[in-house]
Amino acid sequence: MLEEAEEIGRRARRARLRLGMPQADLAAALGKTQGWVSKMERGLIELDRVGLLNLVASALHIHPNDLIGRPYNSSPSENQWQVAAASILRELRRYDLAPVFEGPPRTSVQLWQETTRLHRLRDAAANVAIMQVLPDLFREARALAEVATGHEREEAFAVYTVCCKFAHTAAHALGHPELVAMACERAAWAARLSSDAVMPAVADWMRVWDMWATADWTDAVALSDKALRSVQQGYERGEPLAVRAWGSLQLRAAVSAARAGSGAEAEDRIEHARTAAERLGRYAGPPVYDRHSLTFSPGNVQIHAISVALELREQRKALAINRRTSPELVAALPNSRRSHHHMDLARAWLWDGNRDKALRELETAERTAPQLIRNHPIARSTLRSIVYAERAGTREKLRRMSDRFHLDG
Incomplete structure (x- = not known):
């Protein structure tokens, strides 16, 4: 474990030297002292905040995974998820081609029922299992979009978008940046073809997460606000799915602001999210299925408030x-x-x-x-x-x- 910290420092040093960047220049880019950079490169300082880790990687023009060595070395059995990841990438690359699918695809209602399994796996943080389920579901959703028309076709693209979100979350957790990026791109494409007014905001929610990898905190806040505007009317009408998305986007903006060092804005965003959670709690209509898979609740607001404090x-x-x-x-x-x-x-x-x-x-x-x-x-x-x-x-x-x-x- 201690050797891992030293290796992170060596990777940072090698990346800096490849750029011909003196320690003093890296220190200036990070708002740190040259002594801090020297200690970090010797493995004596832990990059113990995601914001700091991503900032160092961004200053060195590398991906955070390249800095910390993800995916981590694991046993052959623990690496089997990469086989499923390759299958998902294949499906995402051929997004605009007719899929190879035997027999008629199931209806969109049946495919939505299949996503409930992904919700359970997501809640259990079973990311490898999510990866293994997704290739076939991507293929079938795309097959349905190919043969269906009207609302059924639009719903097929909505299922495809949500599959992209599950792939995106699992790939982030396991450390597969190529799958993260492609899942985000395909989600934006499929969301526009769905009939779901909230789905494009969900795709933007994913993009905000990706902006964190390059420490683009200001752009992350701006994109959150763009997405918030797209669901504002639904939020004001009290539509549960729009309220859930609106609150989740406020939490994204809160973390982005905290990493930018803007404590006051981060606090404001947490309060907006808390208001949304209270509004969701007052909903008295029929049960609404969380088809976008956005974990939003009063408890989620509280733990984000803790995360924001730690980022600061x-x-x-x-x-x-x-x-x-x-x-x-x-x-x-x-x-x-x-x-x-x-x-x-x-x-x-x-x-x-x-x-x-x-x-x-x-x-x-x-x-x-x-x-x-x-x-x-x-x-x-x-x-x-x-x-x-x-x-x-x-x-x-x-x-x-x-x-x-x-x-x-």
Whole structure:
């Protein structure tokens, strides 16, 4: 684990030297000192915030995955997801060609029922299983769009868009940037061909996530606002799917603003999202299926508020928000979101100087969604910091004891 931090530093140094960039220039681009860059390149500083990691990668003109070495080295069985990823890429590349599909495709209603399985896998953070399901579903949705007309054809493209979103989320979690980028592009294409007024905003929600990889925080906020305007009328009418999308986009904007260092705007966006969650809670009509797969609830707003505080390096504020958050709100969240929450709390406790609580939170995160946490760069960074601090603490205790025992005498 400790060697991984040193390798990240070496990758950063190699990328900087390829550009002919002095340490002082990289420091200026990052708003850091040359000493900070030197320590980072020697593996002595952890890139322990996604915003910071992405900023360093952007300044070096490389992808964050290239900096941290994702996908991580795993066993052959754990690498099987890449076979499914290649199959998904094949389907996405031939998006405008008639698919090879035997027999008649199922109806859009049946395909939507199939996406409920993906929702369950998403909630459990079973990203490898999602990858394995998607190739056939992409092919069948595209086959339906080829033979159907009218509303049925539009619904086929809506299913295709949602499949892109699941591919996008799983590829982010597992570390496959090519699939991330192509899924986002195809989602925008299919969303325009669907009859779903909210679907283009969902595609923009995905694009905001991709802008984070290149540290384009201002553009991410601007794109969030563009998407917000597209669902504003539905939000004002209280349409549940539009309200859900509107609130989710506000959370995207909040994180983007926090990474840009704009704490006041981030707080405003969190409050807007909280208002949307309250509005969703007051809905009294018939049940509405969350076909866009946007996890939005009062609990999700609270854990985003904690994430925003951490992006602003305000761990005590994050811990205070957590104390005020009802455990029931967090318990109602899917495993994928709860594991992120506990990972954030581990980071907060570590920064606050409590390694025992940090480790307990990280263990909870791993139990909740092991596949997600073991592949997350911030979880790995947090664990490395705990291990290093424990080793340093043990060395110091031994030095003091050896002094008392006069072992050097």
